[in-house]
Structures are given as structure tokens and as C-alpha cells.
Amino acid sequence: MPAGNVQTANRKFLLPGFIDSHVHIESSMLVPAEFAKLAVVHGTVGTISDPHEIANVCGMEGVEFMINNGKTVPFKFHFGAPSCVPATIFETAGAALLSPDVDALLQNGDIHYLSEMMNFPGVLHGDEEVYKKIASAKKYGKPVDGHAPGLRGDDAKKYIEAGISTDHECFTAAEALDKLKYGMKILVREGSAAKNFDALIGLMHEHFEMMMFCSDDKHPDSLADGHINQLCARAVAKGIDVFKVLQAACINPVQHYKMNIGLLKEGDAADLIVVEDLVNFKVLQTYIDGKLVAENGRSLVVGHASRLLNNFDCAEKQxxxxxxxxxxxxxxxxxxxxxxxxxxxxxxxxxxxxxxxxx
Ligand SMILES: [Zn+2]
Known part of the structure; x- marks a missing residue:
């Protein structure tokens, strides 16, 4: 049914909540509980989150911190095991996560996937450590996220055939189509740093079953303004059918990552939102596990003070x-x-x- 047929004055709409399918909470410069406090106002009920940045500084302890802090609030964080810490051998990182560490994380029920495999040259050239990490994810039946900007043709095919099922780095439609052709799911990324929405959104007309939305990096000022709800409004304004948009924003991530998030089906957890219309997606209420967590722009999530894990001690730079x-x-x-x-x-x-x- 086209969106026009379901717009009726004075009616409100119940929808499943929005999911950010790839976001580093650390980029918001907030601890998970504070991120949740802002996100629920915009109808976000859960995230797929890679604790890569904190792992780079604090190692396993950092990942644990994110999980535990996230549990203090009613919000459905789904953390992954960082696959590339440090990101390159040129980095001076605070920690390294080797394949036994990644295996230990993936055994944990609080870790839901192997996060962005940035070392795509390692995948293409058969790096042993890279393949051990991917094998661990397969052993525990958890998906492997990709990160392969600009990878095309046979190289893209080889990368995907290694078992990597998503990519959020495409910056042209042609590149995304190449990856879709080999069965990879494509995340439309629009965050504070990278903005690929305009390049990729046209693909959603046809490939909505294989697409999701994400921000990757979301700074606090832009998280205060809006989140996945904004991308839904922009997609509908571009003429994408509202049900296709909602499938990408609410359903595909839950199914792909087997997220513990309700989809308004009988027996599901009551994770849902009330929106004013299906054009602007102004969120009136957000419920998580049946609990009202945001109403009319006001968050009802209460953050908890957390212990200090790490801090900087340096003089101001000129x-x-x-x-x-x-x-x-x-x-x-x-x-x-x-x-x-x-x-x-x-x-x-x-x-x-x-x-x-x-x-
Ligand atoms: Zn990322």
C-alpha cells in the first residue's frame, strides 16, 4: 500500500522501534546509559554497537564496561566483538585483541556478532589471525560485519564468501550493487562523519529486504537533533515506500542479528513507538519491554553514575x-x-x- 493511503488526520501510528544497525557509542562521547537517554526520544530502542574505540584504549576491560553500563538502562544495546584492535599496525593502541580474546568475547551471551572486519586485505590474502576470528564467529553462529570501502568485483566476492554479511562503507550505488549481487546486506550510513544517504537511498526501492540504516559515528549535538527517525523521514520524502523504509529501519536488523527486540508480533517483547505520522516520524512515545521510556521529546531514562575507567592527563595544546x-x-x-x-x-x-x- 503506498504511503499516501495510510495518512489520515488525527490518527497516530504504532510501529516497532528504530534500530541503529551500526554505531560506535564512543563517538557520541557519552557512556551507553547517556546515549540511550538521548536515543529513546527519537524512537530508537536498540543498537548494533561495536566497542572498537574503547577496546583500542582499554582492551577487554573497556568492552566489559560498555556491556555493564548499557545494562543499567532500559535500552537494547547489542555489542559485538571488535575484530581489528588495533585497526592497523601503524597505530599506537592501548591494547590488542588477539584471536583467543575475540573467541572468549564471542562465547559471551552479551556479545552478538563479530564487528566490522576492517582488515579486508587480510581477508583477501588469507591472514591466519583474521580467519581464526571469523571461524570463531561461525562456531558460535554469530554474524560477521564487514567494512570494505571501495571493494569491487572479484575481491568483493571473495570477501563476502569468507562469511562477511554486511557493509556500511559503500559510498556509491554502483559499489553497493556489486556487493548486493554477492548477497551482502548494505547499511545506508548517515552520521556525523560519513554521509552516504544520498548516494545509496535510491537502492531501497528494489533492495529494501537487504538494507538497513546506521550512523556509525554520531556526535552528541546531532544525536540531540534526531536519529534513525530522521533518515526514515528523508527516505519517505525521496519517494521510497514507507513499508520498505520501516522494514530497513525496524525489521531487517532484528532479523539479521537475531536481536532481542519485539516486532509487534504476538508473544514479542513490547518494544514499540507511537508516531504522529508516517511522513515526519515525530515520536510521541517510546516503549521498551512495555515500559514508557520517552514521551513528547522528554526522556524518562535515568542514567547511572559509572566508575571512571580511563582519563586523559595532558596539557592544553597550542x-x-x-x-x-x-x-x-x-x-x-x-x-x-x-x-x-x-x-x-x-x-x-x-x-x-x-x-x-x-x-
Ligand atoms: Zn564503524
Missing amino acids: IADFAFDVSAFGEPVYAIEALDGQLITNKILCNPIVKKRFL
């Missing part, structure tokens, strides 16, 4: 501390070019004399 003297270079130097709204970067040659910003 701009001069970051200066890099390139006057010794008489010729162009390589630089990393940041692209607005993307996580991918370009390698460029710069003339240091002209590009004063490097001085």
Missing part, C-alpha cells in the same frame, strides 16, 4: 604544537586530503610553499 616545518622541502610533498562527508581520503601531492596551511 596551534604551534602542530606546526610542521616544510621549508626544507624544495619540491612537492605527499599529503592526505580529507573529503567533506566522507571517511575515505585522497593521496595528493602538494606544493608546501603554496599550501601555507601546512606550515
Whole structure:
């Protein structure tokens, strides 16, 4: 039924809650309980969350902290086992999670999947550690998330055939179609850092059964403004059928990750939202396990103080501390070019004399 047929004045709508299918809670700069407090206002009832960033700093203790802090509030966090800590050998990380650590995490009932396998070269070249981690996830029947920006053709096929079932890094529709062709599920990512919604949303007309929404990184100011509800409104405004949008936002993640979240079926947990309409998705009420957790923009979630796990101790930095003297270079130097709204970067040659910003 097209969206137009279900818009009737003075009617409200009961929907399953929204799911952020890939978000690092750490990027919100909030502990999980505080993240939940903001997210429920926008109708989010659960997340698929990779505690990669905290694991990079605090190791297994950091992952444990996220799980335990998340349990203090009525919100359905589903944490994964970080697959790539540290992310590269060039990082100076606080910890490393080796395959036995990842296996131990995956045995835990509070860990629901192996999170983004960033080491796609390792997958393609048969890295033993990488394959041990994937084998652990398979052993416990838990899905493996992908992370392979720009991977196409036979390489994409090989990566997917290793058992990796999702990707949230596509930045063109052609790349997403390539991956969909080999059976991979595609997450439309629109967060504070990377913005791929406009490039990918058109695919939802046809591929709604294989797509979800995620933010990946969501800073606190933008989480205060909105969450997956905003993406639903934008998708409907783009002409995507409302039921396809809701399938991607509410149902696909629950089924793919076997999340402990109700879908308004008999016997399900009462995880649901009341929205004003199916155009703006203004959330009037959010219920989790039958408990009212947000109403009319006000959160009823009460965060708990948590013990301090880690803190920084460094002096304030001045701009001069970051200066890099390139006057010794008489010729162009390589630089990393940041692209607005993307996580991918370009390698460029710069003339240091002209590009004063490097001085
Ligand atoms: Zn991520």
C-alpha cells in the first residue's frame, strides 16, 4: 500500500522501534546509559554497537564496561566483538585483541556478532589471525560485519564468501550493487562523519529486504537533533515506500542479528513507538519491554553514575604544537586530503610553499 493511503488526520501510528544497525557509542562521547537517554526520544530502542574505540584504549576491560553500563538502562544495546584492535599496525593502541580474546568475547551471551572486519586485505590474502576470528564467529553462529570501502568485483566476492554479511562503507550505488549481487546486506550510513544517504537511498526501492540504516559515528549535538527517525523521514520524502523504509529501519536488523527486540508480533517483547505520522516520524512515545521510556521529546531514562575507567592527563595544546616545518622541502610533498562527508581520503601531492596551511 503506498504511503499516501495510510495518512489520515488525527490518527497516530504504532510501529516497532528504530534500530541503529551500526554505531560506535564512543563517538557520541557519552557512556551507553547517556546515549540511550538521548536515543529513546527519537524512537530508537536498540543498537548494533561495536566497542572498537574503547577496546583500542582499554582492551577487554573497556568492552566489559560498555556491556555493564548499557545494562543499567532500559535500552537494547547489542555489542559485538571488535575484530581489528588495533585497526592497523601503524597505530599506537592501548591494547590488542588477539584471536583467543575475540573467541572468549564471542562465547559471551552479551556479545552478538563479530564487528566490522576492517582488515579486508587480510581477508583477501588469507591472514591466519583474521580467519581464526571469523571461524570463531561461525562456531558460535554469530554474524560477521564487514567494512570494505571501495571493494569491487572479484575481491568483493571473495570477501563476502569468507562469511562477511554486511557493509556500511559503500559510498556509491554502483559499489553497493556489486556487493548486493554477492548477497551482502548494505547499511545506508548517515552520521556525523560519513554521509552516504544520498548516494545509496535510491537502492531501497528494489533492495529494501537487504538494507538497513546506521550512523556509525554520531556526535552528541546531532544525536540531540534526531536519529534513525530522521533518515526514515528523508527516505519517505525521496519517494521510497514507507513499508520498505520501516522494514530497513525496524525489521531487517532484528532479523539479521537475531536481536532481542519485539516486532509487534504476538508473544514479542513490547518494544514499540507511537508516531504522529508516517511522513515526519515525530515520536510521541517510546516503549521498551512495555515500559514508557520517552514521551513528547522528554526522556524518562535515568542514567547511572559509572566508575571512571580511563582519563586523559595532558596539557592544553597550542596551534604551534602542530606546526610542521616544510621549508626544507624544495619540491612537492605527499599529503592526505580529507573529503567533506566522507571517511575515505585522497593521496595528493602538494606544493608546501603554496599550501601555507601546512606550515
Ligand atoms: Zn564503524
